Amino acid sequence: DAKTTQPPSMDCAEGRAANLPCNHSTISGNEYVYWYRQIHSQGPQYIIHGLKNNETNEMASLIITEDRKSSTLILPHATLRDTAVYYCIVRVGSGNTGKLIFGQGTTLQVKP
Amino acid sequence: EAGVAQSPRYKIIEKRQSVAFWCNPISGHATLYWYQQILGQGPKLLIQFQNNGVVDDSQLPKDRFSAERLKGVDSTLKIQPAKLEDSAVYLCASSLSPGAGELFFGEGSRLTVL
Numbered sequence: 001d002a003k004t005t006q007p008p009s010m011d012c013a014e015g016r017a018a019n020l021p022c023n024h025s026t027i028s029g030n031e032y033v034y035w036y037r038q039i040h041s042q043g044p045q046y047i048i049h050g051l052k053n054n055e056t057n058e059m060a061s062l063i064i065t066e067d068r069k070s071s072t073l074i075l076p077h078a079t080l081r082d083t084a085v086y087y088c089i090v091r092v093g094s095g096n097t098g099k100l101i102f103g104q105g106t107t108l109q110v111k112p
Numbered sequence: 113e114a115g116v117a118q119s120p121r122y123k124i125i126e127k128r129q130s131v132a133f134w135c136n137p138i139s140g141h142a143t144l145y146w147y148q149q150i151l152g153q154g155p156k157l158l159i160q161f162q163n164n165g166v167v168d169d170s171q172l173p174k175d176r177f178s179a180e181r182l183k184g185v186d187s188t189l190k191i192q193p194a195k196l197e198d199s200a201v202y203l204c205a206s207s208l209s210p211g212a213g214e215l216f217f218g219e220g221s222r223l224t225v226l
Binding site: 034036041043044049087091094099103105 | 162211
């Protein structure tokens with residue numbers, strides 16, 4: 001079973017920041033948090049991942065709380081093309097046996 | 113760089129028939145995954161290969177599903193006989209190594225079982 005809890009859906013206005021929350025209260029010390037998104041009729045796409053520190057790349061920022069029990073994915077300036085299902089995933093296991101277990105995700109609707 | 117290729121994109125069969133899906137991963141990616149995604153749900157891992165060996169097939173219904181990656185490159189997922197509940201999108205993904213958490217997914221093969 002997935003180790004994360006996400007709201008089923010969220011709306012965001014175009015041009016505004018989208019903040020997607022995720023709870024992972026049972027995360028272990030060496031387990032990473034990954035975010036993927038899935039645009040309709042496409043395969044999931046990697047966005048970002050982190051362990052303890054906040055991370056930023058060209059797509060998004062990831063904020064992980066100090067106790068690591070929750071995180072927030074931030075899309076700084078959402079566009080209509082960011083409408084997708086966003087999955088927060090705790091990578092279970094480590095090394096060669098680690099695997100990604102997807103939950104239900106959050107459907108983000110970006111509105112004009 | 114070419115992405116993960118999958119075929120066919122769509123397949124419609126009747127229950128109890130068989131079907132096969134093909135996947136060609138990104139060149140140089142040692143690890144290959146098959147996921148099943150039922151409508152409205154997140155992808156579910158069926159099997160993971162490292163080169164031509166199976167790393168994890170704990171969620172694969174082995175009475176009807178089989179998968180192989182004979183030369184450590186492309187892979188085939190077969191269902192025989194198909195059931196109505198097998199209707200889903202079958203996603204193939206690859207990564208550089210089993211320790212890499214960044215997976216690259218294909219567009220998937222949509223199966224409808226009537």
